Amino acid sequence: MLFKRISKKILVATIALIVIALVYFFPNGSDPEVYEQNISYIEANKNPIYLKDNNNYIARTNIIMKETETEEKVKEIIESLTINSSKKDYIPNGFSALIPEDTKVLSLDFDGSLLKINFDSKFKNITIQDEEAVIESLVYSLTEISSIKKIMIFVDGELLTRLPNSNKKLPHYLTRDYGINKIYDLNTLSDCTITTIYYLSKFNEQYYYVPVTTFSNNPSNKIEIVINNLKGNSIYNPNLLSYMVNSVELLSYELEESKASLNFNSYIFDNFDDKTISEEVKYTILLSLKDSMGIEELVLKVNDEEIDKLSIES
Amino acid sequence: MGNSILTQREKEIFTYLIKNNTTKDIANILGISEKTVRNHISNVIQKLGVKGRSQAIIELLKLNEINI
Numbered sequence: 001m002l003f004k005r006i007s008k009k010i011l012v013a014t015i016a017l018i019v020i021a022l023v024y025f026f027p028n029g030s031d032p033e034v035y036e037q038n039i040s041y042i043e044a045n046k047n048p049i050y051l052k053d054n055n056n057y058i059a060r061t062n063i064i065m066k067e068t069e070t071e072e073k074v075k076e077i078i079e080s081l082t083i084n085s086s087k088k089d090y091i092p093n094g095f096s097a098l099i100p101e102d103t104k105v106l107s108l109d110f111d112g113s114l115l116k117i118n119f120d121s122k123f124k125n126i127t128i129q130d131e132e133a134v135i136e137s138l139v140y141s142l143t144e145i146s147s148i149k150k151i152m153i154f155v156d157g158e159l160l161t162r163l164p165n166s167n168k169k170l171p172h173y174l175t176r177d178y179g180i181n182k183i184y185d186l187n188t189l190s191d192c193t194i195t196t197i198y199y200l201s202k203f204n205e206q207y208y209y210v211p212v213t214t215f216s217n218n219p220s221n222k223i224e225i226v227i228n229n230l231k232g233n234s235i236y237n238p239n240l241l242s243y244m245v246n247s248v249e250l251l252s253y254e255l256e257e258s259k260a261s262l263n264f265n266s267y268i269f270d271n272f273d274d275k276t277i278s279e280e281v282k283y284t285i286l287l288s289l290k291d292s293m294g295i296e297e298l299v300l301k302v303n304d305e306e307i308d309k310l311s312i313e314s
Numbered sequence: 315m316g317n318s319i320l321t322q323r324e325k326e327i328f329t330y331l332i333k334n335n336t337t338k339d340i341a342n343i344l345g346i347s348e349k350t351v352r353n354h355i356s357n358v359i360q361k362l363g364v365k366g367r368s369q370a371i372i373e374l375l376k377l378n379e380i381n382i
Contacts, residue, residue, distance in 0.1 A: 169318065169378040184372045192332065192382045215375060215382065 047073075049080055050140040050180070051095040053210070055239045057181050058136045059201060060209040060287075061092050070147055071108060074115065077141050078105055081134075094203030098134045100125035106156070113149035114173070115142060123155050128165035135163070135170065136180040140211070143176055150175045176291055179213030191219045196291035197229045198284045199240035207280065209287060210240055223253050223260065226288045230281075243280045244268070251303070260289055261299040268302060277308060286310050319361055320379055327354050328380050332371055 046062040053059040063080055067073045080087040082099040091097060103123045109116040117138075126134050135153070142148050150173040153160045162169055171178060179196065186192060196213045218225050230244045247267040254261040262285070270278035277300060289295035290312055300308040318325070323344075330340045337355075341348040355367060362373045374380045 166377075168376075171378065171381075182376075184376060186368065186372050186375075188368060194382055215372075 047077075048141075048144045049077060050137045051081070051091065052098055052130075052133060052137070053201060053208070054094050054203060055201065055237070056133075057201070057210045057212075057239075058133050058140065059095070060140075060198070060211065061095055063087075063090050063092070070145060071110065073145060074108060074117075074142060074148075075105065077145075078117070078138075081137055081141060092206070094206070098126070098130050098137050099123065113147060115148050115151045116154060117151060118154040118157060121156050123153075123160075124164045126164060131163045131165055132168070132182075135174065136178065139174045139176065139178055140180055179215075181210065181212045183212060183214045185214055185216040188217050191217050193218045193220075193222065193225065194292075195222055195225050195229070196288060197226060198287040198291070199230075199242055200280055200284065201239050201241060209284065211287070211291060212240070213291075222292050223255075223262070223289065224250065226285065226292060227262075230284055230288065242284060243270075243278055244284070258294055258296040259299070260293070260295045260297070261301065263301040263304055266302055268300075275302070275307060282308060282310055286312070318379060319377070320358060320374070324354050324358050325380065327351055328358065328371065328374055331355070331367065332380060332382060 045065050045068065047065045048060055049063045050058050050060055053061075065073060065076050065080075067076045076087070078099070079085045080090065081097050082103055083097045083101040085097065085101075088097070099119075100122050103125075104120045105117060106120055107116075107118040109118075138153070139151060142151055152173060153170075160170060176196075177194075179194065192215060194213060194215055196211050198209045198211045200207050201210045202208070214229075216225075220228070227244075227248070227250045230242045231246050231248055232242050232244070245267055247265075249265040249267070250262060251265060252263045266272065268277055268281065270276055270281070282298075282300065285300075286295070286298045289298060297311045298309070299306060300310070320328070326344065327340055330343060335343070337348050337351045341351045344351070355370075358374075359366065359370050362370050364370050364373055371380070375382070
């Protein structure tokens with residue numbers, strides 16, 4: 001009796017399951033229901049930013065940014081450059097921000113290509129070791145925005161004319177001419193040349209770019225100086241790398257306003273069969289020529305054959 | 315804080331020096347004697363605590379007191 005009752009219950013349950021399965025798995029012929037999805041996708045927008053690396057260089061890395069409008073982007077960059085800010089979790093490993101913690105931006109003023117930033121007094125809490133680096137980090141990060149060419153820094157409404165600790169003079173307008181990670185290699189007063197070379201460095205197998213501005217006595221053309229330095233002929237620090245081998249020869253070059261065309265021998269190839277130049281070599285050349293000479297478009301040739309064309313994204 | 319370490323005249327002289335002008339050239343340009351130019355240069359070298367004109371130029375560049 002008990003066995004019959006249990007069996008009956010099992011049978012009923014099994015039939016119910018089968019019926020449910022039939023309804024669920026076999027369509028009834030009508031159109032499936034469309035669920036309206038209100039999902040907005042935030043496109044990961046990575047922007048270049050200049051932060052301090054583990055070797056105390058101000059280095060170029062990338063950070064995810066949500067904002068696209070210029071003013072909001074500027075605020076987001078400054079926030080990212082501030083120690084312990086709301087953006088601290090977005091800072092890549094191996095890098096650190098420099099603007100003193102809790103520094104507030106009192107106002108921003110856009111005047112054509114000039115950006116005026118008014119910080120509160122906490123900005124002057126920079127250490128003597130980092131004060132030059134803070135300026136370099138701000139200038140280089142903010143001028144990555146194409147509409148910004150120069151900045152002025154104010155503290156509580158007063159123009160910052162000298163660094164707070166060393167009393168070093170600051171130019172009226174801060175542009176990339178200020179230089180970054182500066183090295184002075186001058187022996188005489190003649191033929192002073194300023195070039196910014198982008199080397200490579202790495203942290204945890206991730207490569208990034210380190211720009212170094214050198215003041216040197218070199219009568220050569222800046223293009224030749226850039227290529228010679230990237231060939232490893234004068235790398236000042238073992239933490240700075242270049243993938244351009246010493247046997248690379250710059251055979252000829254042409255300049256036309258902001259466009260440079262460089263013709264190399266085949267040793268510039270990363271792969272002789274595919275005739276490809278490595279990304280690292282291409283971009284160290286492009287970034288170096290951009291900062292040293294204002295080049296925005298680069299054509300790379302090998303034995304007069306055009307291999308690649310790069311441009312600075314606007 | 316806020317004062318330059320160079321006088322206006324000293325800044326002028328070093329700006330001409332970095333452009334490869336000789337002491338004589340600078341004296342002519344500024345309408346002063348060569349001796350006065352040399353005195354100004356010596357003052358700057360002493361202020362900066364360096365040994366010569368080249369080192370003075372480097373220090374002044376680092377301090378952003380002059381530009382190339």
